[in-house]
Amino acid sequence: MMRIVLxxxxxxxxxxxxxxxxxxxxxxxxQGARQVALAVDQLAQxxxxxxxxxxxxxxxxxxxxxxxxxGVKLQPMEKLQNLNQGLWxxxxxxEVRQKQPKVYRQWQDHPETICPPEGEMLxxxxxxxQSVLGKIFKKRKAGVIALVVPEPLASLIRCYLVGxxxxxxxxxxCACGSWERIDVEPGELVAT
Numbered sequence: 001m002m003r004i005v006l007x008x009x010x011x012x013x014x015x016x017x018x019x020x021x022x023x024x025x026x027x028x029x030x031q032g033a034r035q036v037a038l039a040v041d042q043l044a045q046x047x048x049x050x051x052x053x054x055x056x057x058x059x060x061x062x063x064x065x066x067x068x069x070x071g072v073k074l075q076p077m078e079k080l081q082n083l084n085q086g087l088w089x090x091x092x093x094x095e096v097r098q099k100q101p102k103v104y105r106q107w108q109d110h111p112e113t114i115c116p117p118e119g120e121m122l123x124x125x126x127x128x129x130q131s132v133l134g135k136i137f138k139k140r141k142a143g144v145i146a147l148v149v150p151e152p153l154a155s156l157i158r159c160y161l162v163g164x165x166x167x168x169x170x171x172x173x174c175a176c177g178s179w180e181r182i183d184v185e186p187g188e189l190v191a192t
Contacts, residue, residue: 002137004161004182005048005146007066008154009058010035011176018093021150022085022119025057035177036062040069043179046144048072052136053148054080062177063148079132082153086119111152111166122156122166129157137186151175158182 010032014021028036043066052075053063060076067074088096097104107114115121136145149157152166159166161182 001142002140002184002186003046003144004184005043005046005144005179006154006158006161006182007039007043007062007146007148007179008176009054009056009062009148009150010039012058014090015176020085020088020091020093020096021056021058021082022089022116023056023082024089025055027057028061032058032176033061036065039177039179040065043070043146046181048146049143050075050140051146051148052077052080052132054082054150054153056082056150059148059150063146066146066148077132079128080147080149080153081128082150083122083125083156084120085116087117088119125153125156126160129153129160133157133160141186 010028012021012026012032013029014024014026016029016031039062048066048070050073051063051067051070053059055076055078059080063074063076103114107116112122147154147157155166158164158180161184
């Protein structure tokens with residue numbers, strides 16, 4: 001049995017403004033640093049053995065705080081880069097809703113059918129997730145690991161591990177500093 005602690009980085013100024021980050025590398029805000037400190041306290045007794053992180057700055061800062069506090073190894077992974085949201089990156093979510101209402105609604109209801117302008121389809125990001133998790137699971141058959149990844153990649157990972165729907169990716173975009181435990185049998189995961 002593998003226990004995965006899926007950690008969303010603390011907030012950035014973009015999160016607080018309701019902007020789309022995508023692959024932009026933005027540092028934690030003051031609020032984000034407080035969220036991370038709270039999460040570190042909550043994670044102290046879970047038994048995390050290693051922390052894998054997305055390369056973006058907010059994820060890296062979050063992962064460094066967790067790994068340092070717990071005295072465990074930190075492993076950056078390029079393939080955990082967030083979904084490339086192309087020309088949407090830096091825009092306010094509300095701006096996309098107003099200027100592209102049909103696309104906004106389709107991303108809300110069926111995100112797997114939309115490619116942000118000059119961005120990445122969810123299927124490509126899902127393939128990256130499956131590849132990186134496959135490598136981790138080959139290396140580690142059991143234990144407790146942490147994955148520090150921003151939204152919407154965190155939701156994509158959760159969907160793959162649990163087998164549920166993605167949900168509203170606009171709503172979850174600003175869910176920062178949260179974490180959850182997911183227990184999986186690595187051999188039972190099936191590519192979707």
